[in-house]
Amino acid sequence: MTPGFIVILIWGFVALWAFARLQPHTAALTVLLVGFMFLPIPRQAVQVIPWEKREAIGLALLLGALIFDTKTVFRFRLAWVDLPVLCWLVSAPISSLVNNHGLYDAGSSLMHRALLWGAPYFVGAMYLRSRQALLDCLWAVFLGGVAYVPLWLLEVRLSPQFHYWVYGVQQSLFSQTKRGGGFRPMVFMDHGLQASLFMTTAMVAGVGLWWLLRVRRVRGFSMGSLVAAIAVAWALSKSSGAILLGVVGLLTLALPTARWLTLVIMVAVPSYLAMRMFGDGVIEQSLVDAAGMISAERAESLQFRYTNEAALLDRFWRNPWFGSSPWGFNTMVIGESGLARSHAVPDSLWIYGVTLNGLFGVAGLVGSLWCPAARGLGIGSRWRGRIAPEAFLCGVIVMLYLLDSLVNGFKTPIYVLIAGGLSRVSPLREVATRQSRAGVSSRRLLRPRGRIADLPASLLRSRDGT
Helix, strand or coil, X not given: CCHHHHHHXXXXXXXXXXXXXXXXXXXXXXXXXXXXXXXXXXXXXXXXXXXXXXXXXXXXXXXXXXXXXXXXHHHCCCCHHHHHHHHHHHHHHHHHHHCCCHHHHHHHHHHHHHHXXXXXXXXXXXXXXXXXXXXXXXXXXXXXXXXXXXXXXXXXXXXXXXXXXXXXXXXXXXXXXXXXXXXXXXXXXXCHHHHHHHHHXXXXXXXXXXXXXXXXXXXXXXXHHHHHHHHXXXXXXXXXXXXXXXXXXXXXXXXXXXXXXXXXXXXXXXXXXXXXHHCCCCCHHHHHHHHHCCCHHHHHHHHHHHHHHHHHHHHHCCCCCCCCCCCCCCCCEEEEECCEEEECCCCCHHHHXXXXXXXXXXXXXXXXXXXXXXXXXXXXXXXXXXXXXXXHHHHHHHHHHHHHCCCCCCCCHHHHHHHHHHCCCCCECCCCCHHHHHHHHXXXXXXXXXXXXXXXXXXXXXXXXX
16 A cells, blocks of 8 residues: 555545535535645556546545535436536446447446546535635635645745655656756646646636735735735746636736637637547647747647647547547557657547547537536626626636646646536626625635524625615
8 A cells, every 4th residue: 555545545534524524615625625736646556446636536525425415415406517527427438338348447437537527527516506605616726826836936946846755756757847947846736737727727816806806815914915926936837838828817807808808719619629620730730830939849849749639539530429448548659769669648638538538528528618617707698797706717717727628638626626616606796795705705714514604684785785
């Protein structure tokens, strides 16, 4: 039994304690976010199933809800907006059966995906179905980013070492952490790119709390100084993609024409995927040339991704509807040099989905993020001008993760949890003032279970007394 597995096992008991003591949505946020930020990344802690911290977190969320909030679980009902995520879940066993890998493989793949993707989505749908819960989620993401800042700055200076110092193993190749004459931090996440996106979304959440919700102080600290600290860490991420996504997120918050910007982005996502799958290389070279204007290193990295994706798309066309399942996924040779052989690498989440589970699977994967994000952003709604800032901010965060998934392949459960919440929450504004909601949320987030009363009526009055 490895040290990493022992820590994950202990965290399972801590998670159950959290569900026993805290409000359900607070417990879910704590279990998922703290676990994702600090649990180790053992390569194979248990031989029976492909176990790692995201599966452990998913199992803890399900067990905590089933044991300590059974009434909510059995009262939960599916909705039409859940259809994409259901397609993504069942596409795994369907691909196994279509490719003749047997019932055991089908069951194993379904369990793996249910813990990795289904658990955070449906727990979010159960517990983040109010604007107050979404606001708590924004606070959790922002405070998580604040907690990462000192570790982040140390890894910028000393190189990514915290995971090795604490757990004795490196998460990924050390050579991939070297960027721009320095280092790209990872802290306790799978890769520096994944950590950079998290700091980007934490920064966007903080700016949104400060700009849209008028929060000025947090427990005696200046909100502006905390946001500035995260912004410095974000700028030092050595990830051009995360920096670009951060700029996009800030523009959606600051520009009067943000509604049109989000509409263009959301329409561009399926358009890009359609061109990549059916466009026969129309846009790839243009994007590589654009990346070359930033640096030759970025262009080389993007070209590497497209070369690998071309090989994987060739495999996709062998069974375009349901894919090829994970068997033999990393055996595709894309080049040879002497005795060395290069195998195709699925760098983006969408290419992973379309190769393994075909059009049926990738439609569910993308739709499970696209539909909730569009709902939070108010796309297609005649009440778009009345979208609540909490829902809009969460929609922006899921949109940024969706954009990142076009080029990176990280399965990050916090964004799936937020997507689940957006699938149920009413995104329209209510009567409560922004300042009152923000202040209450920051104070109530960690109060114990059963001691949180409804908001007093005085907090639900508008500024004109109505």
